[in-house]
Amino acid sequence: MNSASNIESRHSKTTMDHVLKYTGVFGGVQGLTMLMSIIRNKLTSKFLGAAGYGLMAQYMTIAESVNQATNFGIPFSSVRHVSELFESGTDEEIRHFVCVVRTWCVWTTMLGALLCIAGAPLLGSIFFEDNQSGVWSIALLAPMIIALGMTAGEASILKGLRRLKRVAFITALGAVSTLCLTVPLYWAFGIQGIILALDISTFAVLAIHLAFTTPLYPWHVAIFSRQVFHDGWQMIRIGVPYILAAVAGAIMATSLQAVLKRYGSDEIVGFYRVGYTMMVTYAGLVFAAFESDFFPRLSSVNHDIGLRNQTINQQIRVSVLLIAPLLIGMMVMMPVILRLLYNSNFLPATEMAICAVFYTYLRAITIPISYTALACGDSRIYLAMEVIYDAFSLFIIAFCYQHFGLIGAGIGLSLSSLFDMCLIGITYSLHYHFRMTFPTFSLALQQALLVGATLAVCLLLPPVLKYPAGACLLALSAWRSYGILERETAIIPKLRKKLHL
Secondary structure (H helix, E strand, O other), X not given: OHHHHHHHHHHHHHHHHHHHHHHHHHHHHHHHHHHHHHXXXXXXXXXXXXXXXXXXXHHHHHHHHHHHHHOOOHHXXXXXXXXXXXXXXXXXXXXXXXXXXXXXXXXXXXXXXXXXXXXXXXXXXXXXXXXXXXXXXXXXXXXXXXXXXXXXXXXXXXXXXXXXXXXXXXXXHHHHHHHHHHHHHHHHHHHHHXXXXXXXXXXXXXXXXXXXXXXXXXXXOOOOOHHHHHHHHHHHHHHHHHHHHHHXXXXXXXXXHHHHHHHOOHHHHHHHHHXXXXXXXXXXXXXXXXXXXXXXXXXXXXXOHHHHHHHHHHHHHHHHHHHHHHHHHHHHOHHHHHHHHOOHHHHHHHHXXXXXXXXXXXXXXXXXXXXXXXXXXXXXXXXXXXXXXXXXXXXXXXXXXXXXXXXXHHHHHHHHHHHHHHHHHHHXXXXXXXXXXXXXXXXXXXXXXXXXXXXXXXXXXXXXXXHHHHHHHHHHHHXXXXXXXXXXXXXXXXXXXXXXX
């Protein structure tokens, strides 16, 4: 009995080590990329101001939305197939499928560019008071859409070939090139240089990807090949439900920005984008390993309910342990961080970002559960959950913004994440028999109380009391996380030993 228990304990400890290790690896890569982009955001906000930053955000959202609507899930589904060929296929088979991926990327990016041009009048009427200038501006985003789609295809090839170090280096190099190309144009032309800067920088990133992928597999496409069309069709069928969920999210984001602009201004859109970036994008680097590491592990045990639940609970535990202290620290230091990363003009985004804290915290619980449908091949359930969530999210954020202003948008984000957790928790417990263990629930509740206490401290106390109280809450959360990680993993003790602590 004790022997069996020890074996199970060792297995659990090894798995927790794996989760912690790769969460750190991918999170570190994502953090490095964000660090380099911080400089670009700082200079961009200086040269464009809040209104220009909001306008740039709109252009990026439009281009990304059109790209996601027309890439048919190729960046997602092709990684899986290339990876399978890398494990058991021949070099000729890999070479052929790389051609398939690139050919389909050419087709889909051309479709995206045409859709952008054809839909420019409609989008212009939604986002711009001067419809004529808005139409021309959106139509000029077509080159950016082509570059985005082609870049995603090249990145998927590298990921499938397990060249993750190369992917990380390219991502960092792309961030540097974007900084070097966009900031001088913003400085020279101001708002008028936004579209030119976006087009040039995205093509530069594509060129960087090609420089690293073509030596492995030279560029070759077969535009009119029936065989290539047939071989890529299965890839499309797998990726479409996944990408439809992304499209629903993109439509929600685009619609929300339109609502914020209609009832507010370009400045409000800029403040919202900054607040979202601070509390969701930057803090969300803990989630960087989900698609690259957690999803394959979950897929490998999707037929075993016990192992599947264990895998999900372990991922939730590690995510909560890492994200809670990070969020508490960011809330306490939010005004300082905004001044450092942007400037004092963006301080109105402070309370909105703080009120959105539970959006990010609850995602640490929800995302590992939500991957169950994809791991089990039930993409329609995953799509249904995403569409329901996006519809509710748009409604609640718009409603809260209309009644409480920018801080209401942050509250709406947190409420939407609470709704998502309840929806997925109930649905997946019925369909997939998901069960959160009591230790995981207890841990999540404890850290949630500390996050909530910090939220109250930041909103209600003056700075002279906020910083000491926030520091105490941060220390308590970090101490709790450190103690559990030290007990349940071997990485922390090894690190202490190396540092002679």
